[in-house]
Amino acid sequence: MNTAMNQLEQLLTQQVEGEVRFDDYSKALYSTDASLYQINPVGVVIPRTKADVQRTIQICYESDIPILPRGGGTSLAGQTVGRAVIIDFSKYMNQIIEVNVAEHWARVEPGIVLDELNSQLKPYGLMYAPDVATSSRANVGGTIGNNSAGSHSVIYGKTIDHVMELELILSNGELILTKAMTPDQVEKKKTEQTLEAKIYRKVCQITHDYQDLIRERFPRILRRVAGYNLDEFVIGAGSKEVTPYRRDDGSDQNLFNLSKIIVGSEGTLATVTESKINLVPIPKMTALSVIHFETLIESMEAVAPILECQPTAIELIDDTIINMTKGSAAFSKASDFIKKDAKGNGPGAILAVEFYGESIQELVNQLDNVEKKMISKELGYAFVRCITQEEKSNVWETRKAGLGLLMGMTGDRKPVGFVEDAAVRIEDLPEYVRRFSDIIAAHDTTAAYYAHASVGLLHNRPVINLKSESDIQKMHSIAKQVKDLLIELDGAMSGEHGDGLVRSEWIESMFGSEMYQIFRQLKQTFDPSGIMNPGKIVDGPPMTENLRFGNNYNTIKIDTYFDFSNQGGFNRAIEMCNGVAACRKTLTGTMCPSYIGTREEIHSTRGRANALRHVISGSLPQEHFKSKELYEVLDLCLECKACKSECPSHVDMAKIKYEFLAQYHDQHGLPVRNRLFGHIDSLSDIGSKMVPFSNWLMNSSVSKWMMDKFFGIDRRRSLPNFAEETFVQWFKTRPSRTLDNRQQVVFFYDTFTNYNYPNVGQSVVKVLESAGFDVILPPKRCCGRPMISKGMLNEATQNARHNISWLLPYAKKGLPIVGCEPSCISALTDDYVELLPGDDSRLVAEHTLMIEEFLLKEKERLRFSDIDQNILLHGHCHQKALIGLQPSLEVLNLPVNYTVNSVDSSCCGMAGSFGYEKEHYDLSMKIAEARLLEPIRSHLSDSLGNSQVAISGTSCREQIKHSTGYEPKHIVELLCEAIIHT
Incomplete structure (x- = not known):
């Protein structure tokens, strides 16, 4: 077998222009997706061109090796894992080929991410309609393979309603184009002697001979993606007759288009290399009515009358998700829109009902209408209108955050997706929820409920321990009972997430044995050798096989430095x-x-x-x-x-x-370079005592060459100069401002503020003293961040212990401990508590905050001049992750003539010493260029003489200065420029 695999790898490497990876780590990375499953692939091919894809499939066809197309790997049902050669389209085949604005369509490669596609379409006022929750990383090819939909499918339908043409490679390597065809064109195609012709003959034969069976077995509901889409070729069958969307360009939707059998086929019939997709206008304005219900069942009873008001989306959020969000300090503010009933109880569920409109008045009229409808039906007890972007964002943030908290449950019991895709008729929603709840209760577990309620699709995740054999059997039992319930209600197990490994076991039960055999015939015709993503839709394994965890899952024991x-x-x-x-x-x-x-x-x-x-x-x-x-x-x-x-x-x-x-x-x-960077505080102390010689020495061409050669510190970088006077020296020699009865603040300054940028520390002191505070400098050591980052945890722990011992008395007095370097403050608030767990580290962390947070709390003490500044703010990564940018934005907006905007950047790419390291320099710059440097250049080029870039991190300062030649200012420096000193 190894010889055969080596030969396959060698053959692919010789004939494919892209990348071929058969190493163990690459196979491990592609062994999972977002589902429950894990299967090591044969290998991975990352094609650059459609010719690469064709050659890969031809080689695998001749070698009798399965192939599996993959994009973002966001499948929840296990469609994108298997014992096959994975073809990953996401890295290179991710381009828009053509956009026809007048006719509202685009031609794209399968690896393009939905959000990236829509970002490029936005200037034309158009978008690709399927809006899956994973649109920030899901690929268009994946939406086609899955027949994806999203929140707005009540007006836009599913992917199948937006695919116009597909370029495909069949199992034998034939390259074909599928598009709408007249009966005469179909008949001509059937006469050819190709695999394509054989497929046309078989699809036509099946949809003619078995049209009554297809009408009988395919549920007439808005959302069904299970099986193969034979109902699309039969009048009066299944989803075809109830889809809410049709292109309005006058084209005949009833022409024969083989693309429709490919959509939703999960890569089991053919591989897509290019698609022509329909585009729709971007809605001009939106608004939400958040309707509160005492019970989940009442919310389900309200869906049908709400639909009479023609909403564009109805999203369910149940009390489990609401309560998890309300109970989270990080997200409770976003859920302030939640109202209690007359008895003081929170809602059992809410429905977020969205409307599109051309004007505010049109939106208000629609909100009036839905509220009147609910009141007339005696449904719902509170109605919250969300019209501004902030109001709407809070609703979606609550849904998103609650689900995140749900998925982040600690321990082995997790909300598991295996019956999370059920769809029923709207009128059956209350009945389905009642009986589903009974099934869950009978199995002694719980589940959270959220849904695209507008189309009868519920995403319910029972809590299961997949490391327990009894819970694995419980999962199977729940799935079987839910399947039986859905058959009774003429629903579907797969409403948008697909069959994959988790639901293919139930296809024969859902569609009946005769229809299942027809599916097999179809698969056999497309794929005689059975190499196209086998084991999905037909002939799938039991859902309890190939689990990522399973009852035999064990891990090695590791004694850790951090408390986990x-x-x-x-x-x-x-x-x-x-x-x-x-x-x-x-x-x-x-x-x-x-x-x-x-x-x-x-x-x-x-x-x-x-x-x-x-x-x-x-x-x-x-x-x-x-x-x-x-x-x-x-x-x-x-x-x-x-x-x-x-x-x-x-x-x-x-x-x-x-x-x-x-x-x-x-x-x-420990490498020498790590030791040098880890002890940057001690080295800076030495360097500062040798100014100006040290500045000349470390940035001379000879020194840069030596540091590059012997320590891997890139010669293209310049280390920040040492100041002639350190911050601590300035602080000790300045005129004393201490007065009786003034409140005290502890300033935990950082290494770079002390030795390189004392003006930042001086600004902190001046602003705090102007606000009426006395500033205390503790006898501290370096926070240990450079040591932590380099894995020097023994030494970092020693520094942490020292600093906590000095800071603890201040914390016990209730004094605030402020800092101006986010990575330094995050060591105290985030890392110390897990390096030295206990009450002392927690108390210090609770009293430690960034200077911006503190000043915002004390804003009434601050007085500013009317100086005019146009400021673009870039947030430090640790600040964005642990605190958020809002305090910085709010405090920078306190001066009346400061105009402040933030850039939606990722990391600046410097990340402490990372960007200085020779092997990381190019990536560091690439990250900076991705979303940070261009907005900064644009901001500065528009300058009227008062434009500034604000930062809070030293790394960010050095990267921006290195990349643009402009030195940004710390947030507190800009505040100090406007402060009225008292």
Whole structure:
């Protein structure tokens, strides 16, 4: 077998222009998606062109090896894992080929991400309608394979309603084009002697001979993606007759289009290399009515009358999700729109009902209408109108945050997706929910309810322990009973997430044996050799096979430096990644900078978590835990902490990397460069005493060459100069401002503020004293952030212990401890509590905050001049992840003539020492260019002499200065320029 695989790898490498990967780590990364399953693939091909795809399929066809097309790997049903050669379209085949604005269509490659597509279409006022929850990383090819839909399918239908043409490669390597055809064109096609012709003959024969059976077996509901779409070719059958969307260009929707059998076929019939897709106008204005109900059932009873008001979406959020959000300090503010009933109880469920309109008045009229409808039906007890962007964002943030908190449950019991895609008729929603709840209760578990209620689709996730054999059997029993219920209600098990490995077992029961055999005939005609993503839709394995965990899952025990008890231990911290791939988004947020810069799965949070999990569980050799291979997997993690907040499951990869590095260096020794950067505070103390000689020396061409040659510090970088007078020296020699009865503030200054940028520290002191505070400087050590980042956890713990011992008396007095460097303050608030868990570290953390947060709380004490500044704010990663940018934005807006905007950037790419390291320099710059530097250049070019760029992190300052030649200012420096000193 190994010889055959080696030959296959060699053949593919010779004939494919793209990348061919058959190493163990690559196979491990592609062994999972966002589903419950894990199957190691044969290998991975990352094609650059459609010719690469064709050659790959031809080679696999001749070698009798399965193939599996894949995009973002966001499948919830296991469609994109299998024992096959994975073809990953997402890295290279991700372009828009053509946009026809007049006719509202685009031609695209399958690997383009939905949000990236719509971002490029936005200037034309158009968009691709399927709006799946994973649109920030899901690929168009995936929406086609899955027949995806989303929140607005009540007006836009499913993907099948928007696919006009497909370019396909069949199982034998034939390249064909499917599009709308007249009867004469179809008849001519059937006469040819090709696999394509054979397929046309078979589809025509099936849909003619079995049209009555198709009408009988396909449910007439809005959302059904299970099986193959034979109902699309039969008048009066299934979803075809109830779809809400039709193109309005006058084209005949009833022409024969083989594309419709490919949509939703999950790669089991053919591989898409290009698609012509319909586009729709972007809605001009939207508004929400958030309707509160005492019970979940009442909310389901309200869906039908709400639909009479012609909404564009109806989204269900149940009390479980609401309560989890309300109980979270991070998200409780966003859910302030939730109202209690007359008895003081919160809602059992809410429906977020959306409307489109051309004007505010039109939206108000629609909101009036739906409220009157509910009142007349005596449904709902409160109606909250959301018209502004902030109001609407709070609703969607509550839904998103609640689901994230749900998915981030600690321990082995998790909300599991296996009956999360059921669809029924609107009038059957109350009955389905009642009986589903009974099934869940009978199995002694719970489930959260959320839904695209407008189309009768419910996403319910029972809580299951997939490491327990009894719970695995419980999962199967629940699925079987839900399947029987859906058959009784003439519903579907797959409303939008597809069949895959989790639901293919039930296809024969859902459609009946005769229809199932027809599906098999169709598959056999398209794919005689059975190489196209086998085991999905037909002839699938039992849903309890190939589980990612399973009752035989075990992990090695690792004694850790950090306390991982909040995550259930180090291993469970890794296992928190459930594969939803939010770390592969590129247009918004910070996570994940290394993926943004490389477009490589291995350099996403999911990729790293996957590799780690394979090692700790033995899927890869467990001795790899301290191996060079795993070190390289984690090497490009910039430790930005964004995944801790932006990942729906709150995977903390920065903390996991700190721990790994400590374990790795314990075995392999600490490199000299790590030691140098880890002790930057001590080295800066020496350098500052040798100014100006030290500044000349470290930035001379000879020194840069030596640092590059011997320490791997890139010669293209310049280290920040030491100040002639340190901040501490200035503080001690300045005229004393201490007065009786003034409140005190502890200033935890950082290394770079002290030795390199004392003007930042001076600004902090001046602003605080102007606000009437006395400033205390504690006898501190370096916060330890450079040590933590390099895995020097023993030494970092010593610094943490020292600092806590000095800061604790201030915290016990209730004094605020403020800082101006986010990575320094995050050490105190986020890392110390897990390096030295206990009441002392927690108390210090509770009293520690950024200077912006403190000033915002004390804003009444501040007086500002009318100086005019136009400011663009870039937030530090740790600040965005742990605090958010809102305090910085609000405090910068306190001066009356300050105009402040923030840039939606990822990491700046510097990340402490990362951008200085020779092997990381190019990636560092690529990350900066992705979403940060162009907005800064644009802002500065529009300057009228008063434009500034604001930062809070030293790394950000150095990267921007290096990349643009402009030196940004710290937030507190800009505040100090406007402060009226008293």
